[in-house]
Amino acid sequence: MTVSILYREELREYDFGLGHPFRGDRYEIFPQFLRAHVPEDGSYKFVASETCTEEDLLLICGRDYIDFSRDYFRAANLGETFSGSMDFPMYHSLDNLPRGKPGKLEEAARMVIGQLKAAAELVMHGGEEFVISIGGNLHHAKPDYGEGFCIYNDNAFAAKYLLEKCGVERVLVLDTDAHQGNGTCEYFYTDPRVLFVDLHQDPTTLYPGVGFANDIGEGAGRGFTVNVPLPVYAGLDSYRIAFEQIVEPITREFKPQVIIRNGGSDPHFADGLTNLGLPVRLRIAAAAELT
Numbered sequence: 001m002t003v004s005i006l007y008r009e010e011l012r013e014y015d016f017g018l019g020h021p022f023r024g025d026r027y028e029i030f031p032q033f034l035r036a037h038v039p040e041d042g043s044y045k046f047v048a049s050e051t052c053t054e055e056d057l058l059l060i061c062g063r064d065y066i067d068f069s070r071d072y073f074r075a076a077n078l079g080e081t082f083s084g085s086m087d088f089p090m091y092h093s094l095d096n097l098p099r100g101k102p103g104k105l106e107e108a109a110r111m112v113i114g115q116l117k118a119a120a121e122l123v124m125h126g127g128e129e130f131v132i133s134i135g136g137n138l139h140h141a142k143p144d145y146g147e148g149f150c151i152y153n154d155n156a157f158a159a160k161y162l163l164e165k166c167g168v169e170r171v172l173v174l175d176t177d178a179h180q181g182n183g184t185c186e187y188f189y190t191d192p193r194v195l196f197v198d199l200h201q202d203p204t205t206l207y208p209g210v211g212f213a214n215d216i217g218e219g220a221g222r223g224f225t226v227n228v229p230l231p232v233y234a235g236l237d238s239y240r241i242a243f244e245q246i247v248e249p250i251t252r253e254f255k256p257q258v259i260i261r262n263g264g265s266d267p268h269f270a271d272g273l274t275n276l277g278l279p280v281r282l283r284i285a286a287a288a289e290l291t
């Protein structure tokens with residue numbers, strides 16, 4: 001099996017500037033690491049997909065928000081002032097954004113959505129079972145509100161695209177980033193077609209401060225949101241219990257047709273912003289499973 005890895009070098013433009021924890025060069029690290037440790041022996045291939053269309057973006061947000069985001073980051077990139085605002089925690093000044101690259105950050109955000117569209121197409125119509133998109137995990141973005149360094153929510157787009165364009169009826173979104181995926185959660189809180197399972201650090205200790213165990217969805221979606229807050233320094237054994245006791249049984253019961261697995265390396269013990277304490281050996285085991 002050859003695994004398609006969706007990636008474009010232009011993703012590096014998703015960059016909040018000097019001194020910010022979210023820099024664009026982070027995306028280059030994975031392809032470099034993979035090529036250095038796993039020879040290109042046919043087990044994987046890099047695929048550069050098209051960016052998304054305006055119609056694609058309208059699946060997850062309104063036209064006003066799309067216009068706002070484009071204008072906001074264009075103005076910021078040019079060093080102009082802009083009367084709008086977008087709440088990016090830890091990001092308080094337009095001065096920190098890279099200059100002289102009009103709209104590049106927002107364009108890169110569209111490329112991430114384009115990759116998820118390509119991933120959905122490859123899985124649904126390209127005969128592929130397993131596709132990786134580098135540069136996503138923009139799970140804090142909401143339908144008409146950007147936060148947590150996220151403009152357009154790639155998880156939500158993939159699920160919506162599968163449901164609305166591909167005839168899929170049951171999608172599991174499994175989010176194991178250290179921060180709760182509050183944007184993704186909001187998209188599907190009342191939607192029983194999407195089982196949203198989120199393992200994250202105790203919200204009383206970390207942004208976004210939501211995602212408690214009793215937040216289980218509403219209306220028809222009640223029971224289809226599963227928040228699993230983990231204590232600070234949870235470690236590998238806590239994850240093992242959570243997967244054996246919660247994730248696996250409910251996944252078997254729900255029988256998803258497609259699984260969207262939202263990663264994020266920040267549960268790792270060396271991450272500077274979080275405290276979940278996962279050891280390095282889990283990453284090696286995960287990598288071994290892929291090859």
Ligand SMILES: [Zn+2]
Pocket residue numbers: 177178179264266
């Ligand atoms: Zn995170």
